[in-house]
Each structure stands twice: as structure tokens, then as C-alpha cells.
Amino acid sequence: MASLSPPAGRRLLSPSPGTARRKVVNRLMEAIATIAAVLAVGVLFLIVIDVAIKGLPAINLDFLTHNPVPFGQTGGGIADSIVGSAILIALATLLSVPVAILIAIYTSEFASPRASGAIRFALDLLNGVPTIVTGVFVFGLLVVGGQQSGWAGAIALGIVELPIVARAAQEVLDLVPRSLREAGLALGLRRWRIVLRIVLPTAAGGLITGAVLGVARVAGETAPLLLTSSIWSDLSITVNPAQAMPNIPVKIFELSESPSPSDHAQGWAAALVLILFVLVASVIARAAQERSRRRMRG
Amino acid sequence: MRWLSTLAGVGAVALIVWIAEVVFNDASPAISRYGVSFVWRQAWNPTAAGGVGSFGALDFIYGTLVSSLLALLIATPMAIAIAVYLTELAPRFVRRPVAILVELLAAIPSVILGLWGIIVLGPFVANHLEPALSSVLGWIPLFSGTASPFGMLPAAIVLTIMALPIVTAVTREVFQATPRELREGAYALGATRWEMVRMVVLPVGRPGVVGAVILGLGRALGEAIAVTQVIGNTTEIKASLFSPAASMAAQIASEYQSAPTPLNQASLIYLAGILLVISLVVNLVARLYVRRVTVR
Numbered sequence: 001m002a003s004l005s006p007p008a009g010r011r012l013l014s015p016s017p018g019t020a021r022r023k024v025v026n027r028l029m030e031a032i033a034t035i036a037a038v039l040a041v042g043v044l045f046l047i048v049i050d051v052a053i054k055g056l057p058a059i060n061l062d063f064l065t066h067n068p069v070p071f072g073q074t075g076g077g078i079a080d081s082i083v084g085s086a087i088l089i090a091l092a093t094l095l096s097v098p099v100a101i102l103i104a105i106y107t108s109e110f111a112s113p114r115a116s117g118a119i120r121f122a123l124d125l126l127n128g129v130p131t132i133v134t135g136v137f138v139f140g141l142l143v144v145g146g147q148q149s150g151w152a153g154a155i156a157l158g159i160v161e162l163p164i165v166a167r168a169a170q171e172v173l174d175l176v177p178r179s180l181r182e183a184g185l186a187l188g189l190r191r192w193r194i195v196l197r198i199v200l201p202t203a204a205g206g207l208i209t210g211a212v213l214g215v216a217r218v219a220g221e222t223a224p225l226l227l228t229s230s231i232w233s234d235l236s237i238t239v240n241p242a243q244a245m246p247n248i249p250v251k252i253f254e255l256s257e258s259p260s261p262s263d264h265a266q267g268w269a270a271a272l273v274l275i276l277f278v279l280v281a282s283v284i285a286r287a288a289q290e291r292s293r294r295r296m297r298g
Numbered sequence: 299m300r301w302l303s304t305l306a307g308v309g310a311v312a313l314i315v316w317i318a319e320v321v322f323n324d325a326s327p328a329i330s331r332y333g334v335s336f337v338w339r340q341a342w343n344p345t346a347a348g349g350v351g352s353f354g355a356l357d358f359i360y361g362t363l364v365s366s367l368l369a370l371l372i373a374t375p376m377a378i379a380i381a382v383y384l385t386e387l388a389p390r391f392v393r394r395p396v397a398i399l400v401e402l403l404a405a406i407p408s409v410i411l412g413l414w415g416i417i418v419l420g421p422f423v424a425n426h427l428e429p430a431l432s433s434v435l436g437w438i439p440l441f442s443g444t445a446s447p448f449g450m451l452p453a454a455i456v457l458t459i460m461a462l463p464i465v466t467a468v469t470r471e472v473f474q475a476t477p478r479e480l481r482e483g484a485y486a487l488g489a490t491r492w493e494m495v496r497m498v499v500l501p502v503g504r505p506g507v508v509g510a511v512i513l514g515l516g517r518a519l520g521e522a523i524a525v526t527q528v529i530g531n532t533t534e535i536k537a538s539l540f541s542p543a544a545s546m547a548a549q550i551a552s553e554y555q556s557a558p559t560p561l562n563q564a565s566l567i568y569l570a571g572i573l574l575v576i577s578l579v580v581n582l583v584a585r586l587y588v589r590r591v592t593v594r
Binding site: 022023025026029030032033034035036037039040041043044047048050051054099102103105106107109110111115118119121122123124125126127128129130131132133134135136137139140141144159162163166191192195196216217219220221222223226227230231249252253255256257264267268271274275278279282283286290 | 547
């Protein structure tokens with residue numbers, strides 16, 4: 001035994017033969033991981049800066065406030081698409097957010113753990129339904145035999161928005177402290193009054209954040225609108241959802257498919273408007289979400 | 299309040315069933331004509347059979363699978379590397395900003411990614427990437443053939459950009475859930491950082507990473523717009539990744555307006571039904587995997 005211990009002791013103190021190699025491998029792997037992160041962030045900046053550089057020259061007040069000009073003429077803007085998109089998104093949000101909050105109330109206040117888990121799962125699945133399939137669904141329901149309409153587009157967008165807002169709302173409602181609900185119960189309040197007077201006001205900030213997240217997501221959705229609100233003939237602002245409404249995503253899609261460079265220039269400009277809106281909304285929602293999460297977890 | 303919210307909850311579940319019902323109902327002309335054989339029929343010709351047309355999904359299923367799998371082949375190692383960087387390496391003050399920036403990639407609307415794909419990525423792929431690949435790896439059929447700005451490769455690159463943030467976000471969450479004692483145990487045994495990752499973080503998180511990858515796959519399979527803009531929408535199965543191809547979602551987006559016959563339209567909707575079933579299964583499997591790791 002005594003003869004074994006000195007070499008073992010020496011090996012413990014002096015670097016073992018493989019140490020240099022192990023350190024090199026470690027450094028290499030660390031470098032690869034860092035490069036991957038830099039690359040991903042780089043791609044984001046590359047695309048956003050590319051859109052900005054190519055879009056800025058075509059953006060001016062006329063582009064934002066004028067309607068498109070007939071085929072063959074140059075100039076014109078995307079005012080009709082901006083208004084159309086705003087209406088479609090507003091309608092989709094008005095349709096989906098109340099339902100989403102109701103779903104969240106059910107899972108966090110009334111449902112058994114089993115039912116609540118099942119609905120969470122269903123929402124995740126709904127979130128995984130390809131948006132083009134959602135488009136086909138609404139197309140089959142409302143457009144076939146009739147015509148495209150802003151309502152059809154808004155409903156399709158609302159279905160895309162629903163699971164996002166509902167999941168965010170569930171997370172927020174689950175963070176409302178139990179003690180608040182119990183205080184309400186101790187005062188003899190009914191469950192629905194506790195929900196209306198205690199739970200929802202406490203979670204209000206987070207619910208709004210969830211809605212903003214949903215808006216950011218559907219603002220750029222093209223596939224559902226392509227089937228439900230993409231064919232419009234007049235080049236003016238439409239405010240009647242009974243007709244197909246011009247919108248920015250479909251506009252970009254059509255401009256991108258065009259062979260003409262001036263259409264591409266307009267496409268980049270419209271893309272810049274859209275990407276700015278989506279990124280700003282996403283960043284605000286994410287920042288608010290992080291803050292409220294930290295605050296509520298204490 | 300109680301029954302109203304219950305109704306909403308049940309409605310969410312019912313909505314999925316309703317979507318499936320409407321889609322398969324509208325696809326019934328194609329379903330009754332081709333049945334399940336639609337899946338392996340290789341045909342997409344609206345004027346064949348005396349104007350009736352002849353349709354099958356094989357070209358599109360092939361294009362969807364190849365473009366998505368290729369995207370995940372690139373995105374997975376990158377996502378794991380980024381997640382390792384974010385959980386093990388990055389200084390505390392850059393973790394959150396970098397994580398948010400990577401997730402913002404997912405916020406770029408697909409139609410803008412497609413526009414960028416047509417005008418920037420496509421020419422780059424055709425003029426630089428594909429010639430370079432074919433000069434080095436040209437002896438593999440995958441990397442031979444004429445370079446083209448539209449095709450499987452640009453589609454896969456666009457899908458990589460879309461899937462990466464999702465796979466990264468879930469993988470990061472999974473890695474963060476690695477028990478502290480296991481990490482410290484590995485370090486106490488003298489492991490380097492990489493050895494700790496290889497022997498603790500990766501094996502412990504594996505089911506979660508598998509789930510993350512499948513989740514990313516679900517995202518890639520269903521993407522219609524960006525893919526239709528760059529894949530070329532050509533119904534042919536070619537070995538080369540450089541050639542134009544087609545995918546299920548992209549075909550629906552590109553053809554629904556111009557489908558001349560009822561059978562053509564029903565066949566498109568049948569494609570949507572197949573896509574729906576595939577994505578539901580993929581998402582189901584992914585969630586089960588992810589849940590196993592993050593929920594304890």
C-alpha cells in the first residue's frame with residue numbers, strides 16, 4: 001500500500017498526460033458555442049439592416065399616406081394596406097383576447113388539474129397548426145361560395161392569435177398569489193367576484209403584455225390572409241370588413257413576386273414599416289413580461 | 299362566469315376538431331377519388347385525364363420533409379451550441395439580451411424573410427454558395443447540378459433561420475433545468491467546462507433537446523409563405539439540393555387562387571389536411587418530450 005501512494009500523490013499534483021489536450025478541447029468547444037451565438041445574432045442584424053438600407057430610400061410621407069397607383073404608373077403608397085392591416089389586427093385582437101382570457105380564467109380558477117392540463121395541451125397543439133391550414137379552414141368556412149372578406153381575414157388571424165394570448169394569460173393568472181384569492185374567499189366573496197375584482201386587476205399588466213405579444217405575432221402573418229383577404233380591386237382605403245381588405249403582409253408578398261425593381265423597392269419599404277412595428281411590439285412585450293415575472297416571483 | 303369560461307376552454311379543444319372536420323370535408327372530392335393512395339401518388343397535372351386533372355402528394359411531401367429536415371440538420375447543432383453559450387459561458391449581463399435577440403429572429407415576419415430570400419439570399423446561393431459546394435462536394439449527387447437562386451437549399455436556409463430561435467429557446471430552458479448538484483459534482487471531479495456539458499448537461503437534457511428539435515421541425519413543416527417565395531414551386535423529385543422543388547404548404551399558398559378545377563382545389567385542401575395531421579402528430583410528440591424534462 002505504502003508503495004502505491006507516492007505515484008498516486010504525484011499524479012494528483014502534477015498535470016496528468018491528457019490535461020493539455022482536454023484544455024484545448026474545452027477552449028475549442030467554448031469558441032464554437034460563442035461563435036454560434038454571435039452568428040445567430042449576426043443573422044438578425046444582417047436581415048434587419050438589409051431591410052432598413054433597402055427600404056429607407058422609398059419611405060417618405062407620400063408612401064405612407066397615399067394609395068397605390070394603377071398598374072403601369074410609378075409612385076403611390078401603401079396607405080390602404082396600413083389602414084387595412086390596422087383594422088384586421090384590431091378585429092382579430094377583439095375577437096381572440098376575450099376568449100383567450102376566459103380560457104385562462106377557466107384553467108387557473110375553475111378547472112381540475114387534469115382538465116387544465118388537457119386545455120394547455122390543446123392550446124399548444126392549436127399553436128402548432130400551420131397558419132396556412134388555418135387559412136384553408138376559414139376559407140372553407142366563410143369564403144367558399146361567397147367571397148373574401150375582412151371578417152374572414154380577422155377570424156383567421158384571431159385563431160392564430162388565440163393560443164398565444166391564452167398561454168400568456170394562463171401564465172400571468174397562475175402568478176397571482178394564492179393569498180389574495182384566499183383573502184377574497186375569507187371575506188365571503190363569490191368566485192366570479194374574486195376573479196373580476198381581485199385576480200384580473202392584479203394580472204392586468206401581464207394580460208395586456210400577452211395581447212401585445214399576440215398582436216406582434218399576427219401583424220406579420222401572411223398565409224391566413226392570402227386565402228381570406230388578398231383579392232381587392234380598388235386602390236383606395238377600405239374600412240368595410242365585409243369586403244376583402246388590403247393589408248401589408250399580402251402587399252409585400254405580391255410585390256416580392258413581381259419582376260419589376262420598382263415593385264421590389266416598394267416591397268422593401270413596406271417590409272421596413274412592418275418589421276419596425278413587429279420588432280418594437282415584441283421588444284416592449286418581452287421586456288414587460290420579464291419585469292412582471294421578476295416582480296411577481298419576488 | 300364559471301360556465302362561460304368552461305365553454306371557452308372546451309371551445310379551444312373543439313376548435314382543433316372543427317378545423318380538421320372542415321378541412322377533410324372540403325377535401326372530400328379528392329379523398330373519394332384517390333383515397334390514401336394520394337399520399338404516394340406522384341402527379342400534379344391540372345389538365346391531365348381530359349381536363350379533370352391528376353393529383354398526388356408525393357412531390358410535396360418529399361419537398362416538405364427534405365427542406366425541413368435539412369433545416370433542422372443545420373439548426374440543431376447551432377441551437378445546442380447557443381444554448382450552451384447562454385447557460386454556461388456567457389457573462390451574466392449578456393445572457394438576457396442575447397437570448398432575447400435570438401428569439402427576435404422568430405419575430406421577423408415570414409413574408410419579409412421570403413422577400414430577403416428572393417432578392418438577397420437567392421442570388422448569393424446561386425452565385426457563391428452552390429458553386430463552392432459543388433466544387434468541393436460535387437461528387438455527391440446532392441451537391442451537383444446547375445446552381446439556381448430558387449430551390450431546396452435556399453428554402454432550407456430560410457427554414458433554418460425560422461426554426462433556430464424556437465429550438466434554441468426550448469433547449470436553453472432544458473439546459474437551465476439541469477440539477478445544480480450534478481454540475482457541481484462533475485466540476486468537483488475535475489471536469490473541464492466542456493466535459494461537464496458533455497457528461498452532465500447533454501445527457502440529462504437529451505429528451506428535452508429531442509423535443510425542442512421536433513418542435514422546430516413542426517415550425518418548419520408548416521411554413522408556407524417564405525418557402526413558396528424561394529423554393530421554386532416545381533413538382534419534380536430531384537436528388538440535387540440545387541434544383542427547384544415544392545412543398546405542401548408552399549403549394550397551397552402558390553396555387554389556391556389559380557386552381558382551375560374543383561378536383562384541383564380539393565386536392566390542395568387534401569394537402570392541407572395531410573399537413574395538419576403531420577403537424578399535430580409532430581407537436582404532440584414534441585410536447586410530450588419537452589414536458590418530461592421541464593415539468594418535474
